[in-house]
Amino acid sequence: MHQGTRVWTSVALGMLFMSDSARSQMTLPPDPTLVAQNAELRLRPSYQQCIDASMAATPLLLECSSNEFAFQDGRLNDAYKKLRASLNEQQRLKLRDEEREWLAGKKTQCSSGEEPGQGDLIVSATCEVVETAKRANELINRLK
Structure with missing residues (x-):
């Protein structure tokens, strides 16, 4: 599991087991490590704001993730299309196979x-x- 995933998970799960009154009284400063990781991953600040506002309610946390996933998936698809258009046929096939392998790996890694x-x-x-x-970041960097 990616370190950023572990950090998010630790924060989210830690808040799950707090009482409602304890959560409602919390005003935590932004975690500099988490902010840096989010910036490195190019996650939107609105994602962290959504997580913070969720008060660790599972449906809200899942909605935050769903919204950010849709955004990141759009970035990935856009980068994939641009990269694919810049390649010859053999390179396109290699990219397609690479993407299929990545999707299968992600499915396994992220299984609940x-x-x-x-x-x-x-x-x-x-x-x-x-x-x-x-x-998405990997594909975008390959476009440069």
Whole structure:
């Protein structure tokens, strides 16, 4: 699991087990490590703001992840199309195979298991966001 995924998971799961009154009284300063990781992954600040505002409610955390995943998946698809257009036929086939392999690996890595609990769902959703952002960044960097 990517370190950024572990950080997100630790924060989210830690908040899950806090009382509502404790969470409502929390005003945590931004974690500089988390901010740096988000910037490196090119996650939007609105994602962290959404996570912070969720008060660790699973449906809200999953909605935050869903929204950021959609954004990151759009970045990935755009980069893939641009990169593909710049390649010859043999390179396109190689890229296609590489992408299929990456998708299969992400599916395995980010699986929430057969009978997931709330924490598993959060970890899985976070993993999807992080791994998709990483892949988008990788493809974007190859365009340069």
